[in-house]
Amino acid sequence: MKVIGFNGSPRKKGNTVCSLNTVFSELEKEGIETEMIHVGKEKIQGCRACFTCAKKRDQRCAIEDDPVNEWIQKMKDADGILLGSPVHFSGVAGTMKSFLDRAFFVISVNNGLLRHKVGASVVAVRRSGGLPTMNSLNHYICYSEMIMPCSNYWNVAHGMNPGEMEQDGEGKQIMEVLGRNMAWLLKIVEMGKKELPAPEPAAKIMTNFIR
Ligand SMILES: Cc1cc2nc3c(=O)[nH]c(=O)nc-3n(C[C@H](O)[C@H](O)[C@H](O)COP(=O)(O)O)c2cc1C
Numbered sequence: 001m002k003v004i005g006f007n008g009s010p011r012k013k014g015n016t017v018c019s020l021n022t023v024f025s026e027l028e029k030e031g032i033e034t035e036m037i038h039v040g041k042e043k044i045q046g047c048r049a050c051f052t053c054a055k056k057r058d059q060r061c062a063i064e065d066d067p068v069n070e071w072i073q074k075m076k077d078a079d080g081i082l083l084g085s086p087v088h089f090s091g092v093a094g095t096m097k098s099f100l101d102r103a104f105f106v107i108s109v110n111n112g113l114l115r116h117k118v119g120a121s122v123v124a125v126r127r128s129g130g131l132p133t134m135n136s137l138n139h140y141i142c143y144s145e146m147i148m149p150c151s152n153y154w155n156v157a158h159g160m161n162p163g164e165m166e167q168d169g170e171g172k173q174i175m176e177v178l179g180r181n182m183a184w185l186l187k188i189v190e191m192g193k194k195e196l197p198a199p200e201p202a203a204k205i206m207t208n209f210i211r
Pocket residue numbers: 009010011013014015016017085086087088089090091124125126127128129158159160161162163
């Protein structure tokens with residue numbers, strides 16, 4: 001089994017990566033392969049709302065000059081996904097949001113490419129804004145019909161300078177517990193598939209509130 005972690009920070013050794021790595025080490029102890037993808041320093045344009053992906057349904061975003069399409073395929077091939085972001089102005093870091101908006105729109109218009117995969121979010125923050133950021137990341141996971149493991153508190157670790165989250169004993173434990181629960185859930189889902197067929201996907205109803 002394999003889990004892909006996306007680091008939304010421009011820092012390759014920052015607190016988001018430390019948080020993701022803490023989850024990774026618990027997964028690896030359970031024999032689960034991991035891969036880190038660094039999103040934060042890439043040049044990734046936001047969604048153009050061209051709806052080409054919805055018309056073509058070829059599992060691709062129409063913007064082809066960045067790694068978003070490659071990362072969509074990586075998510076499709078993985079068993080689990082971890083979304084990590086630093087808090088920037090109480091929200092998801094900009095480049096990460098551009099990636100997620102585009103990738104998850106493509107995922108949603110292609111019959112839910114991530115349906116029933118295991119997904120969770122982690123957040124790094126100096127002081128405040130951890131919860132709205134985790135909440136935003138979880139929106140992508142929930143919209144995709146993924147299955148989410150939890151920890152013993154919200155998945156937020158504190159620190160300002162790179163590596164400082166290692167001193168946040170509670171934050172560190174939150175990531176460890178998340179890793180163990182994620183490994184267990186991945187195995188349950190894998191075992192369960194053999195015994196219990198998944199429910200059929202529902203044809204999506206979109207009412208736009210006016211008609
Ligand atoms: C542009 C920017 C905005 C930030 N906004 C916040 C904020 O709203 N609240 C906060 O507590 N920390 C804020 N921070 C601090 C980071 O969340 C903190 O340093 C975090 O550990 C960064 O994670 P990283 O090391 O993975 O990049 C901000 C940092 C930057 C660069």
